[in-house]
Amino acid sequence: MDAPAAVTAPAAAPVAKGAAAGRKSRLAAHLFTLGVLAAWAAWGASVESYQMPGPLAVAERLGLFFTDAHEIGHMFWSFGHIIAAVVISFFIGFALALLPWYLGATRRMMHGRLTPFLNSYPGIGWTMLAIIWFGVNDFTVVFVISMVLIPFAIINMREGLEALDPELLEMVRSFSRRRVRALLLLVLPALFPFMFATLRISFGVSWKVALTAELFGGNSGLGYMLNLARNDFDTPLIFGIILIIIAFVYSVERFVFDPVQKRLARHHAA
Template identity: 50%
Template sequence: MLTRGVMTRWSLATRRRWATHIFTVLVIAAWAIGSSGVPSYLFPDPVTVFHRSVEFFLGYKLFSHVVASVTHVLVSLTLAFLLGGALALMAHYVPVTRAMVHGRITPFLNSFSSVGWTLLAILWFGLNTGTVIFAITAIILPVCIINLQAGLESIDAEMAEMGRSFTRNWGRYFRLLVLPAMIPFMFATVRISFGVAWKVALTAELFGGNSGFGFVINLARQSFDSSQIFAVITIIVVIYVITDNLVLAPIQRRLVRHYADD
């Protein structure tokens, strides 16, 4: 029975992988067929887009834009996570600030558009890296606040009270009780924010950046170079999928197992 169960799970996992690969091949095939009867400046074929994507990693000029966008996203994600975590912790453990954070700050940030933040940042900081980082951080900050607050509220009240009765050291209490309960929410926050950050980064770099993928798209738009635009989109998708599947997801599984064993 155990062998049959293992084989069934293995077979199911294999079928899922094959279904995913087949779907990807079908999408690329449909793309190739669809682009065959359309001018290349409107809808380039997959081979052309692949070659244009590779060009980003063969020369310093284009590769510098890859580095710029990755830097914008990572710095903004770090800032938003730290600020969101601080605000969520403050609202949770300092009750007098709860209405301020969840009733004023979060709704305001959540309702403000990415274009609005970008235009304001251009007026305040000019066309530079700071403008892009500010806009991305402002957009993903409420996502971090809401998700991390949900993690804090998921902690069982009786368990929290028992933990405080065993130690008055807040750092030890946070490390042994709060942090393990927050791990799933923290990684959910990072993984969601990472995807949102890439979307916002394109807009921010398009309007207010002097480097990055959005800046490249703006130049490609002016010259009607659609293959360049498709190449940028392809690279972003690949970066996101690789980072999420090969970096974030494995770390999350390892930490969840570690704290579960503890």
Template identity: 50%
Template sequence: MTAAAAASSRLLRTQRGLALAFLLVLAVAWWATAGRVPAYVLPPPSEVGKALLTFVSSAQRLSHLFATLAHIGSAIGISFLLGAMLAFAAHYARWSAPAIHQRLNPFLSAFSGIGWTLLSVIWFGVSSYTVVFTIVVVLLPFALVNLREGLLALDAELHEMGNSFGRSRWRAWRLLVMPALLPFVAATLRIMFGVAWKVALTAELFGGGRGLGYVINIARQDYDTATLFAVILFIIIAVTLADRLLFGPLERYTARQFGSTP
């Protein structure tokens, strides 16, 4: 093992040790503080653990999880498709670029998720349409900006190779452009997945009749803080595992195989 590899290994062990120590300190502080305040303010870890087990073993509660996953999955698909269409339109039809990048994108980026949620409730009522629409409009700028960067990163040599296909523009796009964009696609999906959870919970809290945000809202109304903490803890674990086991490896694989990410 080289000196650089040994140093990297020591750094990795140190980082993992510090992360574990932080979690232990947080757990001890939580346990110590929970004994001094009412349970509805800060429930002890044992009560949250029981609520978490109840949550994952309840078919009714799990149906709310599947509802949130459906909201997030459909919204990511719609926003990515719309973002890709707009990015390609601005790149290949340059006359549309100012309207897309200088008008539409700043407008969508500046308006907050809570603002879109309130508007969606007025437009669609308390429904899944409200949740999905809110997530879509918040995620759309992420897809648009990242795919735009991917298209701008296509070098001149790649364009020359594409011209060698003659009139077969579809073949050039399929064999050259799409593989070069895959690292940006993977990075975009990773970002969108993380952001979508935050937006989905807010949208379901205010304008959803189903989903984990709705469960949090009911728990808040009932002062069931243990369930509220359990749902939050479940989301943190689920999102972290998805990022570590799915989106992170996918992004690294596409970066190795097809090029670097932004």
């Protein structure tokens, strides 16, 4: 009866070590968070409140934020700007990435001219041009975010197309008279991981662009509220908006993107 215990004990040791390492990692993360909060509170107590409000002042301002329907509305305007820009840039970028794949003569134009130009053009430049072209409105914000995200979509989808299985490509070519059908049935399923990666990258980058676009070229959204808070020296609101964005992006990454990525990894491993 002692033999099974002798066999299972060595196998249980790595599991116990892994659990202990996980506990230490979580403890270190919690201690780091507490240390940041303590340093923040100490700094806030040593300077004027408009320079560095403490955690309690920011928490109180956040409470006021979430009881004000007008301010909550600005938050949802930002969400709308982000969603619209991510969707628009994804479809435009995907279409532009497919163009050289179907029309080889456009490869140098797309990957040697247009993509490097879009990838290097600064977001603030698009913001200034969009204000001149379209004025200060929601379309300007969505346009700016989309123009910054499009090259990410082109590059990522291009990598996906170049990584396709040669046998799959040969099968697609055999459907030369039904290319759209071949694209839907053969190419798109193989590109799912790259499509997901494109959406994930675009979502993360879009928030960095959205605040600038809303700050200068928008009349709604969290970036617009940042501008109002700056003018009113409402520093707690500035910190509160930053915390809202951090919490939202972290939550989407943790509870939406991570599970989907794990499922895709299991599917392709199988």
